[in-house]
Every structure is written in C-alpha cells, then in structure tokens.
Amino acid sequence: MDVHSLPAVNATLNGIAAVLLGIGYTFMRKGRIQAHKRVMLTAFSVSVVFLACYLIYHFNAGLVYYQKTGLLRYVYLTILTTHTSLAVITPVLAIITLRRGLRMDVERHRAIARWTFPIWMYVSVTGVVVYLMLYRF
Numbered sequence: 001m002d003v004h005s006l007p008a009v010n011a012t013l014n015g016i017a018a019v020l021l022g023i024g025y026t027f028m029r030k031g032r033i034q035a036h037k038r039v040m041l042t043a044f045s046v047s048v049v050f051l052a053c054y055l056i057y058h059f060n061a062g063l064v065y066y067q068k069t070g071l072l073r074y075v076y077l078t079i080l081t082t083h084t085s086l087a088v089i090t091p092v093l094a095i096i097t098l099r100r101g102l103r104m105d106v107e108r109h110r111a112i113a114r115w116t117f118p119i120w121m122y123v124s125v126t127g128v129v130v131y132l133m134l135y136r137f
Helices: 006-029 033-061 071-102 106-136
Strands: none
Touching: 006 033, 006 106, 033 071, 033 106, 071 106
C-alpha cells in the first residue's frame, strides 16, 4: 500500500473539519439546532476518517522528522507539541460533547462544548500548519 499521499489527505481532512466546526458554531449561535447537529456529526465523522488515515500512515511510514534548523525549527516544535498534546484529549472531549448534545443535555453540553470547540478547532487548524511546515515549506 502506498501511503505517501496520506499526509496531504490528512491535512485536507483537518481543514475540512475546521471549516465544519466553524459552520457548526455559526449554526448554533443562530439557533439552528438541527443544522448544528448535522454539521457537528459530519465534523466528527471527518475527524474519525482523519484519525484512521493518520494511524495507517504512521504505522506504515514511521516517524517523520523536521529537517529545518534555527528559529523555524523551534516554531515548528512548539506548534507540534501543543497540537499533539491537545490532539490526545480531543477525541474524548468530542465524544462526551456529542453524546451530551445528542441526549439534549443542553446545559452539560454547553459547559463542555466551551472547552471542546476551541481545542478541536486549534487541533484541526494546527494539523494543517504542521503538514505545511513539514512537507511544503
């Protein structure tokens, strides 16, 4: 299996997830609950596909090291560290948030969504940034 195209696929999936999160947030702010629900479930599905592709890639390709030096390396490593640390907790937060939302446990859903949304958005956006820095710059 050729996995060399998966980093670009992963970055695309992260970008799509970020856009969907933004749209879902906008729907929620406008009171369009059913549209919010559909878009957030789609964002979660896209993120699940991303995770599967990510695991397949790294299982087959192993670790990929950043080759640049100097200040850019420190910027990359800072972004990668925060991205990775938050990416570990994002699936758990997303599942809890979605579960509460689907059960219409609105107060508890809102309470955790206040944390889940910015963390999930950050992880999605920095996933694209990490890809660009690692493979395109």
